[in-house]
Amino acid sequence: MSSEEKTILVARSSMPNFEEYIEEIREIWDSHWLTNMGVKHKELEKELMKYMDVDNVNLFTNGHLALESAIAALDLKGEVITTPFTFASTTHAIVRNGLTPVFCDINPEDYTIDVNKIEELITDKTCAIVPVHVYGNICDFKEIDRIAKKYNLKVIYDAAHAFAIKINGESVSKLGDASMFSFHATKVFNTIEGGAVILKDKNLKQRLDYLKNFGITGPDTIEYIGGNAKMNEFQAAMGICNLKHLDEEIQKRKVVAEEYNRRLKGIEGIKLSNRRINSTENYAYYPVFFDGFKLTRDEVFEKLKEHNIIARKYFYPLINSHECYKSKFDCGSTPIAEKIADGVITLPLYAGLSLEDANRICDIILED
Numbered sequence: 001m002s003s004e005e006k007t008i009l010v011a012r013s014s015m016p017n018f019e020e021y022i023e024e025i026r027e028i029w030d031s032h033w034l035t036n037m038g039v040k041h042k043e044l045e046k047e048l049m050k051y052m053d054v055d056n057v058n059l060f061t062n063g064h065l066a067l068e069s070a071i072a073a074l075d076l077k078g079e080v081i082t083t084p085f086t087f088a089s090t091t092h093a094i095v096r097n098g099l100t101p102v103f104c105d106i107n108p109e110d111y112t113i114d115v116n117k118i119e120e121l122i123t124d125k126t127c128a129i130v131p132v133h134v135y136g137n138i139c140d141f142k143e144i145d146r147i148a149k150k151y152n153l154k155v156i157y158d159a160a161h162a163f164a165i166k167i168n169g170e171s172v173s174k175l176g177d178a179s180m181f182s183f184h185a186t187k188v189f190n191t192i193e194g195g196a197v198i199l200k201d202k203n204l205k206q207r208l209d210y211l212k213n214f215g216i217t218g219p220d221t222i223e224y225i226g227g228n229a230k231m232n233e234f235q236a237a238m239g240i241c242n243l244k245h246l247d248e249e250i251q252k253r254k255v256v257a258e259e260y261n262r263r264l265k266g267i268e269g270i271k272l273s274n275r276r277i278n279s280t281e282n283y284a285y286y287p288v289f290f291d292g293f294k295l296t297r298d299e300v301f302e303k304l305k306e307h308n309i310i311a312r313k314y315f316y317p318l319i320n321s322h323e324c325y326k327s328k329f330d331c332g333s334t335p336i337a338e339k340i341a342d343g344v345i346t347l348p349l350y351a352g353l354s355l356e357d358a359n360r361i362c363d364i365i366l367e368d
């Protein structure tokens with residue numbers, strides 16, 4: 001039986017229809033301009049500025065290099081407070097900038113940084129906070145803002161999960177000194193691979209532009225030690241197409257998420273994440289935390305796998321327990337993050353996942 005069941009993966013990339021994309025890339029054949037901030041790149045930046053109602057958007061070839069470059073643009077030194085309950089990219093971006101990550105625990109309701117534990121980690125070396133809007137749950141930005149002002153710290157949000165989310169009608173990209181979004185294939189909005197940075201200080205945009213193109217500032221001048229992180233024209237074209245359908249795709253995800261809610265809410269031993277900050281939702285992920293359920297997280301994962309349903313232990317293991325960090329930093333103690341990482345799974349969620357499949361997934365989890 002199980003081998004006959006079709007495979008359902010945790011995510012499936014949103015794509016425009018084929019003809020729509022072909023039409024969008026036709027110009028590229030006419031111009032022979034493939035990358036280096038071409039027409040499509042400029043157009044997508046403009047569309048995104050409109051979509052988020054911001055005065056600057058900086059596109060990157062992926063979210064990771066966007067975050068790395070945003071941190072570099074702010075010219076930081078010392079320690080950065082962040083959380084271990086995230087994708088490795090967040091920590092790597094800090095460390096690859098020569099900075100030292102200091103891990104703060106998360107709160108058990110929405111899994112974002114526990115703002116009550118930030119101040120005790122601040123030293124005279126602390127220069128910034130890099131919080132993560134995990135699963136699109138928005139961090140307690142008011143408290144983070146207060147702390148940052150009090151200690152003169154920069155705030156760079158890893159907003160990879162939070163594209164399209166609004167708070168009181170305003171885009172989340174307006175929070176902090178900078179926000180990074182990922183447009184990876186598995187994210188709510190994709191440009192195949194891609195990412196963007198939105199800066200509070202528009203004057204830094206120029207520096208960020210240089211940093212993503214080898215630090216080249218003129219025909220014969222290189223003023224920064226930049227890398228290469230430019231979004232190419234095919235990526236931008238994909239973004240232009242996908243952005244047109246984004247709100248529709250989010251609505252389709254919502255229908256699936258609501259079906260999961262209907263089946264899983266109130267079941268003993270199952271905890272769904274509780275957003276604490278009032279915002280719109282993008283239904284990027286559907287995390288389920290098992291605590292005292294009749295099956296452990298790993299048993300649920302395996303049981304789904306037997307039916308060709310591939311959920312994801314996202315995020316497990318914790319970043320500070322990875323081989324590359326264990327011996328390098330004093331990783332501190334983050335017991336809540338540990339507990340969540342040991343019990344959490346994200347269920348398949350994408351536009352077009354049928355309610356029938358969503359129900360089959362719940363049946364498998366809940367059956368005796």
Ligand SMILES: *Cc1c(COP(=O)(O)O)cnc(C)c1O
Nearest residue numbers: 062063064087089160182183184
């Ligand atoms: C996806 C992701 C990134 C990295 O983005 P890429 O576009 O894949 O490079 C960074 N942080 C978090 C939390 C992510 O989920």
